[in-house]
Every structure is written in structure tokens, then in C-alpha cells.
Amino acid sequence: MFSSTPYIAFPGNARDVLEYYREVFGGTLDLMTYEGMPDMGFTPPPGAVAHAQLHGGLVTLAGGDDLGEDSRPLSGSAYSLLVMPGTVEEAKALIERLTTDGGTLGMPFEQAPWGDHYGQVTDRFGVLWQVNVSGA
Numbered sequence: 001m002f003s004s005t006p007y008i009a010f011p012g013n014a015r016d017v018l019e020y021y022r023e024v025f026g027g028t029l030d031l032m033t034y035e036g037m038p039d040m041g042f043t044p045p046p047g048a049v050a051h052a053q054l055h056g057g058l059v060t061l062a063g064g065d066d067l068g069e070d071s072r073p074l075s076g077s078a079y080s081l082l083v084m085p086g087t088v089e090e091a092k093a094l095i096e097r098l099t100t101d102g103g104t105l106g107m108p109f110e111q112a113p114w115g116d117h118y119g120q121v122t123d124r125f126g127v128l129w130q131v132n133v134s135g136a
């Protein structure tokens with residue numbers, strides 16, 4: 001079976017971000033650090049995440065720490081994650097949680113011209129979430 005999972009290279013805070021997402025979306029977080037791995041040709045900081053995957057909850061995401069010299073905080077609209085809660089109430093609760101925890105509302109959650117309810121929020125880690133409830 002073919003599947004696709006977003007992978008985000010976080011700027012050194014992958015553990016914090018993915019543990020937070022586990023609290024918000026549920027599921028299981030499988031996390032592997034560089035400790036005990038063979039020599040990678042560079043010295044990662046202690047606790048750096050080589051790979052992690054959040055699965056079995058409301059979202060499936062993968063990621064790790066971006067250890068490159070040009071690593072910078074996440075921002076902008078080059079990518080976003082679209083979530084589609086089952087009800088308007090679930091969507092409002094998610095947006096409330098993300099904004100209460102330090103995120104910013106980018107587009108109010110309301111009925112869109114195409115008939116769905118839609119809004120955008122950037123969480124405290126710089127990840128842009130598009131929230132859409134179909135035909136609500």
C-alpha cells in the first residue's frame with residue numbers, strides 16, 4: 001500500500017515539537033536520537049533527534065533535527081499542514097489549543113466561499129496549520 005507522510009526538519013527542537021503534537025493530536029511517538037549510532041561524520045548535539053514519527057493519532061508526521069549550519073526557525077507559507085476535523089466544534093477546539101499555547105491566528109475560522117469552514121493558525125513552533133471542515 002502506498003502512503004505519504006510529511007517530514008519536517010526542525011531547527012534543533014524536534015523532540016519538543018513532536019512531544020507537543022503527541023499531546024495535541026494523540027498517537028504514538030517513535031523517536032531515535034544519534035546516541036549509539038555509528039559515526040555520522042559529524043558530532044550531533046546531545047539528544048539530537050535523528051528521526052521520529054508520530055502515528056496512530058489524528059495526524060501522522062515524521063521529522064528530525066536539522067543540524068546543518070544553515071538551519072533556521074520554521075516560518076513562511078512555503079508549506080503547511082492541512083487537517084480536516086470531523087466537526088466545526090473539533091476544529092474550533094484545535095485552533096483554540098494551538099493559539100492558547102502560543103500560536104497565532106492567520107485566518108479566522110469561518111464559513112469559506114466554497115462552503116466549508118476554514119481557517120489558518122501558525123503554532124508556536126512556526127508550523128502553519130490549515131484547518132478545514134468539509135460541508136459544515
